[in-house]
Amino acid sequence: MGPGSNMTFKCKRPEHDALIPQEWTYLLLKEGDPQPLQNQTTPSSWAYFSLLFVTTQDSGNYSCKYFGSKNPQRESEASTTLEIWEKGSLPKPTFSAETALIMATGSNMTFECKRQDNDALVPQLWTYLLLKEGNARPLQKQVTIRSWAYFTLQFVTTQDSGNYSCKYFGSKNPQRESEASTALVIRVKGPLPKPLLSVETVLIMAPGSNLTLKCKRPENDALIPQQWTYLLLKEGNPQPLQKQITSSSWVYFSLLIVTAQDSGNYSCKYFGSQNQKREPEASSALDIRVKDSIQTAYTVINLTRIILAALILAVTVMLLNNDCHSPRS
Incomplete structure (x- = not known):
């Protein structure tokens, strides 16, 4: 059903000639509620119950039962259950990171997607989807009876940077998905700076x-x-x-x-x-x-030779200079 619609039930007891004509009280029941939602008293073999302007809170399992005015303690068994679902989206899940939002390449990245625990939700299998902005399809999917699911990306690279979120739906009504969670911005750093x-x-x-x-x-x-x-x-x-x-x-x-x-x-x-x-x-x-x-030894020898040659040249110049200035000259 769509939000704001009216929901009408009919509760009918078997018509039986042996039943004494009397007033009959019919009770509308909802799984999880300790008291009947509505009651009607009528001599008829049926009664109608209406819920007006339904919301997601009205989703759940409904049944009915009845008893007669001659013996109120003698109640019928409850009827077969009807599962009623409001078409609006399921409550938004919470989405958190088990690791840092800024990560290094090669790390593992873990998320938790958690739906609200709601007694009105019928026990069933839940499918959780990991989403990334820009990807047409979910990155990962997990099916579980729990109210949460974990997703892990291993050995992340810079390509894994982006906005991540999650959503879920139940096996009883796969068309009724939750809203996507609030997105987490994940950044994966590249290689360490060069030393x-x-x-x-x-x-x-x-x-x-x-x-x-x-x-x-x-x-x-x-x-x-x-x-x-x-x-x-x-x-x-x-x-x-x-x-x-x-x-x-x-x-x-x-x-x-x-x-x-x-x-x-x-x-x-x-x-x-x-x-x-x-x-x-x-x-x-x-x-x-x-x-x-060896090269060093040769270098030392050559340096020694150069120094000796320079000394000899200096001595020769000095001797020639003395000869030029002597009286004999």
Whole structure:
């Protein structure tokens, strides 16, 4: 029925010649109500009951029974039940998120859709639908006898950002859906910001030196306080060279007594303890060069030769200069 309509019932007792002519009282009953909704007394074998301007509150299971004035304690059994439904939408459900509304990629997102507990609603199966704005079809569906249902989206990406809501309907009247719930705005953040790798020493080093690198993540107020794992990477190495865990926004890596084998392109990256699947891009690479020890030896020899040659040249110039200014000259 539509809201505002009138609803009329007819309650009829069997006509039986053995029944003594008397006044009959007919009672209109509704499941869940302890008292009859209406009563009528008549000598007739039937009675009519009317409900005017019905609303959703009038939905439910109706029946009737009767007794005679000669023996009021002798009541009939209740009639077969009639299920009456008002066509208006079911009450709007509540929709909540079990997780944060701003999430990182790779996280799991859980919602709860809950309908109002209403004694007037007939026990039945309920279908709950998870909706996303812009999607023509529901994302998920659950069928249960409970007054709530959970929906989970796993390993979310930025594509899962959007406005989510839910609605429901019962198995007794699938055409009568609830209003959609109030929408929740969900935002899924992309990769973590790219870190910066810098060197505390020079990029070209001598063998035996110590190399210190600093890996720093951008400080972002939106990042949840947590433990951060920093990895030192070298091009060509399948595994990180070093790992450090700290709550700080930076970390130092040290390579001691470097050799020519330590030359190469170094970078770093990091991830948080709250969501280890959400890694950032690696930092820009630093090209570190460690001079070969043989090359260094040759360089030292050449420098020695240049210095000796310069000394010899200086001495020669001094001697020539003295000869030019002597009295003999």
